[in-house]
Amino acid sequence: MYNSIVLVKQVPDTANISGKVMKDDGTVNRALLPAVFNPEDLIALELALQVKEKYGGKVTAITMGPPRASDTLRECLFMGADEVYLITDRKFAGADTLATSYVLSAAIQKIGNFDLIFAGRQAIDGDTAQVGPQTAEKLNIPQVTYVEEIVELNEKRAKIRRKIENGYEVLDCALPILLTVLKDSAEARPFSTKKLLAYKNAKSLMDIEKMVEGNSLLYADKLVQEFKDRGLFIPTITADDLDIDTERCGLKGSPTKVHKVESVILAGGSHIKIEPTKDGLGSLIDQLMEDHIFG
Amino acid sequence: MNNFSNDVWVYIEQRDGKAADVSYELLSKGRKLADSMGGTLKSVVLGHNVEHLAAETFKFGVDEAILVDNENLYQYRTMPYSRIFSSLVNEHHPRIVLFGATITGRDLAPRIASNTKSGLTADCTDLQISDVTYLKKEYKDLLLQIRPAFGGNIIATIITPDNPTQMATVREGVMEKHLSESPRQVKISRVEYVPDPVDELIQIIEQHREENKVDIKSAPIIVSGGYGVGSKENFRMLHELAKLLGGEIAGSRAAVDAGFINHERQVGQTGVTVRPKLYIAVGISGAIQHRAGMQESQKIIAINTDPDAPIFGISHYGIVGDAAEVIPRFIEAFKNKLK
Numbered sequence: 001m002y003n004s005i006v007l008v009k010q011v012p013d014t015a016n017i018s019g020k021v022m023k024d025d026g027t028v029n030r031a032l033l034p035a036v037f038n039p040e041d042l043i044a045l046e047l048a049l050q051v052k053e054k055y056g057g058k059v060t061a062i063t064m065g066p067p068r069a070s071d072t073l074r075e076c077l078f079m080g081a082d083e084v085y086l087i088t089d090r091k092f093a094g095a096d097t098l099a100t101s102y103v104l105s106a107a108i109q110k111i112g113n114f115d116l117i118f119a120g121r122q123a124i125d126g127d128t129a130q131v132g133p134q135t136a137e138k139l140n141i142p143q144v145t146y147v148e149e150i151v152e153l154n155e156k157r158a159k160i161r162r163k164i165e166n167g168y169e170v171l172d173c174a175l176p177i178l179l180t181v182l183k184d185s186a187e188a189r190p191f192s193t194k195k196l197l198a199y200k201n202a203k204s205l206m207d208i209e210k211m212v213e214g215n216s217l218l219y220a221d222k223l224v225q226e227f228k229d230r231g232l233f234i235p236t237i238t239a240d241d242l243d244i245d246t247e248r249c250g251l252k253g254s255p256t257k258v259h260k261v262e263s264v265i266l267a268g269g270s271h272i273k274i275e276p277t278k279d280g281l282g283s284l285i286d287q288l289m290e291d292h293i294f295g
Numbered sequence: 296m297n298n299f300s301n302d303v304w305v306y307i308e309q310r311d312g313k314a315a316d317v318s319y320e321l322l323s324k325g326r327k328l329a330d331s332m333g334g335t336l337k338s339v340v341l342g343h344n345v346e347h348l349a350a351e352t353f354k355f356g357v358d359e360a361i362l363v364d365n366e367n368l369y370q371y372r373t374m375p376y377s378r379i380f381s382s383l384v385n386e387h388h389p390r391i392v393l394f395g396a397t398i399t400g401r402d403l404a405p406r407i408a409s410n411t412k413s414g415l416t417a418d419c420t421d422l423q424i425s426d427v428t429y430l431k432k433e434y435k436d437l438l439l440q441i442r443p444a445f446g447g448n449i450i451a452t453i454i455t456p457d458n459p460t461q462m463a464t465v466r467e468g469v470m471e472k473h474l475s476e477s478p479r480q481v482k483i484s485r486v487e488y489v490p491d492p493v494d495e496l497i498q499i500i501e502q503h504r505e506e507n508k509v510d511i512k513s514a515p516i517i518v519s520g521g522y523g524v525g526s527k528e529n530f531r532m533l534h535e536l537a538k539l540l541g542g543e544i545a546g547s548r549a550a551v552d553a554g555f556i557n558h559e560r561q562v563g564q565t566g567v568t569v570r571p572k573l574y575i576a577v578g579i580s581g582a583i584q585h586r587a588g589m590q591e592s593q594k595i596i597a598i599n600t601d602p603d604a605p606i607f608g609i610s611h612y613g614i615v616g617d618a619a620e621v622i623p624r625f626i627e628a629f630k631n632k633l634k
Contacts (some may be wrong), residue, residue: 014445101409125445128417129401133373134409142374142496145402159500165310165398167504174496255414259429259439260452271597271607276616281628284596284612289632293573293594294516294540 002057002153002175004048005108006081007119007135008041010065010072014124037072040120042188044181047150048118049080049189055153058082060111062237064092064103067206070234077199078191085111086204089239094251097126101134103249106242108139115156117178121146129180136178144171147181203227204234299459301334301436302389304361306380307352308399309342310371316512317395319355320470324422325393326356331424332436334390337361339383341376343369349483356475358482365488370502371399373406375494381410383486388459391438393422396464408462414455415462416440420469420587429456438463443564443587468512468568469591509543509559516542516573519562519589522549523578523599524618530555532622533577539629545569547579563588577618581606598622 012033048059061076063069064087073084087107095103108117117136122129129145136143144160148168151159158173163182203211205224212218227233239246247253274284288294303325308315322338329336338352338360349360363379384392384407392407394400396418408415421441427434438461440453455461511517518537520530530550537544546556548563562569564584574592579585581597581604589595590609597610598621607613614621 012445097405097415098409098412126417127444128405130405130408130415130417133402133405137377137406137409142493143402143406144373144497146398163398164502164504166506167502169499169503170501172498172500177497255412255455255458256416256440256453257429257456258451259427259454261444262450271610271613274596274612274614276598276614276621276624278624278628280614281621281625282631284614285625285629285632288573288594291594 002051002055002115003113004051004057004059004116004118005111005114006041006045006048006059006061006076007104007117007131008045008061008063008072008076009038009120009123010035010063010069011038011123011125012036035068035071037075038120038123038125040122040181040183042120043183043186044118044120044179045076045079045081046186046188047147047179047181048116050186051116051150051153052080052082057115060085060114062087062104062107062111064088064095064100064107066093067204067210070202070204070207073204073234074199074202075191077202078196079189080192080195085235085237086206087237088204088206089249091239091246091249094254095249096254096256097128097130097134098255099249099251099253101131101138102253103242103244104131104135105138106244107237108135110237110242115175115177116158117141117176119178119180121180121182132178132180139176139178141176141178142173143178143180144173145180147179148185150179199232202232202234205236207234300388300390301329301332302387303329303334303336303391304384304389304393305336305338305352305357306392306394306400306403307338307340307348308371308395308397309340309345309348312342312345312348314348314351315395315397315467316472317397317400317465317467319352320467320472321393321395321465322352322355322357323472324465324470325391326475328391328422328424328438329358332390335359337389339380340364341368341379343367346483350481353478353481354474355472356478358479360481360483361486362483363486363488367488367490367494370499371403372494372497372499373402374496375491377403377406377410378491378493379486379488381407384411384413384460390460392460392462394462394464396466400464404462404464411460412458413460413462414453414458415464416442416453416455417464418442419463419465420450422463422465427454427456429454432456437461443583466568468570471570509557511543511545511560511562512567512569514543514569515571516540516575517545517562517569517571517589517592518542518575518577519545519547519579520550520555520577520618521547521579521585522553522555523580524550524555525578527555529619532619532626536575536622536626536629539626540573542571542573547582547585550579576606576610577622579606580604581609
């Protein structure tokens with residue numbers, strides 16, 4: 001039996017950014033971008049589910065983010081996660097990777113009882129690949145990044161294949177360990193129809209508070225109990241639930257700060273137009289020869 | 296004024312006693328950064344039988360090399376490397392630490408940053424030293440860490456204003472490598488390796504590498520094709536042109552995805568970064584991810600049927616036309632010049 005915790009993230013769909021979502025000042029209007037399940041995290045969850053199927057154990061998915069990130073947790077339930085947690089607090093907002101891993105590691109310690117932690121190699125909004133290793137360091141456990149395959153689990157040790165420059169290596173690792181996985185290491189399973197029907201109404205406290213808003217007939221406390229009874233309550237972890245120093249969380253706890261953001265604007269029109277004719281190309285080649293570009 | 300040091304450290308990534316190119320590129324950049332704040336440049340070399348490597352770094356302007364040499368460090372492993380490097384940082388508090396944004400660098404750097412509570416910025420495309428005003432506070436000689444973000448749609452400048460150590464990873468091929476004109480005298484500081492049980496939590500049981508025969512990074516001329524080239528057949532013309540000009544063939548991600556060319560020849564954010572003397576972009580629209588990998592080329596020629604293609608915006612010469620017609624004419628014109 002091997003218990004897994006999977007770190008997932010809801011991200012803006014940066015792969016499909018068009019001019020429309022760019023604001024005049026060059027920043028991205030996140031509100032106009034659809035939020036998606038970070039692609040490599042989906043694979044992380046898939047690998048954790050495969051471990052469960054092969055060796056037994058439990059899969060717990062956690063995410064840190066704003067209340068709407070419960071969307072991503074519901075999707076984890078649709079795929080087969082046994083348990084999910086939403087880690088959310090205004091104090092966590094604006095965190096860089098160091099502050100994020102600080103909170104994540106505290107939440108993981110609170111959840112406890114794990115052999116493996118899975119995460120995507122990186123998230124498509126920042127592409128930093130830092131949160132995984134930093135979380136492992138804070139938990140004082142080893143890490144394997146760029147995982148291609150879990151070859152074998154045996155006697156609380158793992159044999160893992162990872163990508164290296166121009167090749168791969170196979171590692172023998174003591175557990176617990178944190179793994180960050182590559183997109184090609186598996187294919188994510190589709191949502192189970194049964195689970196989708198079962199969990200589509202799963203809600204976090206914030207989701208429920210939103211339902212109650214402006215409806216005097218509903219009471220949040222009562223609803224929470226009702227959702228709990230039906231197994232549809234997504235538990236949240238806030239700063240108060242964790243043994244942490246809030247000075248090390250969120251923007252305040254982030255050593256790196258964004259100083260300036262510019263949109264990528266092309267100079268345009270500054271190039272010399274060359275006619276695609278024999279003469280045009282000939283003069284271009286002359287010019288390049290004069291500039292000693294060839295040879 | 297703060298009491299922070301002015302040391303710039305560069306992690307020398309090595310395999311079998313040979314350093315990665317990116318490490319030398321970072322030394323060249325690190326020298327400039329150190330000079331602009333009146334600081335010193337140090338190389339940090341971990342490995343086994345690598346003293347010659349530590350000495351080699353002085354050719355790139357290093358003031359001092361820190362060397363940890365032990366058989367347990369023969370191959371890169373996360374635990375001993377990060378543990379030793381972290382303890383060095385915690386002891387000496389360098390102002391700046393640079394790593395290549397390679398698989399190894401991206402495995403190692405975040406772990407060290409976490410242990411030492413330092414700021415770390417991934418995949419920088421430029422680094423500068425500048426005085427900065429942030430939240431009404433004045434900071435002297437901060438490291439501006441410039442990187443694309445949001446899938447390359449924006450360029451962000453990141454700073455680490457209040458921490459003693461600013462760390463960054465930089466992609467291979469982005470900085471220029473050059474030998475120092477006035478190399479310092481070799482001064483190697485050896486640090487003893489003290490074993491620790493955590494070093495042995497992970498063992499390498501097998502390693503397999505295919506040596507990269509293709510090296511488009513060092514090609515002086517690159518003929519690069521995109522989806523707009525249309526077919527593998529048409530790509531043959533690009534091969535012919537590349538051969539004629541003494542260059543290498545490359546492609547955009549779209550061309551790789553379409554199967555026109557192998558991934559090892561892909562230029563761009565998820566491929567290789569190149570800066571040749573001449574880059575001929577054929578049928579490449581010029582998405583930001585591609586431009587990020589080639590815009591530092593000395594001369595860029597764009598050939599595209601779409602006169603509004605973004606690639607023209609960064610080109611020196613633009614040819615509006617179909618590759619299938621323009622390339623044979625280019626080949627012919629070049630052959631005529633050689634006669």
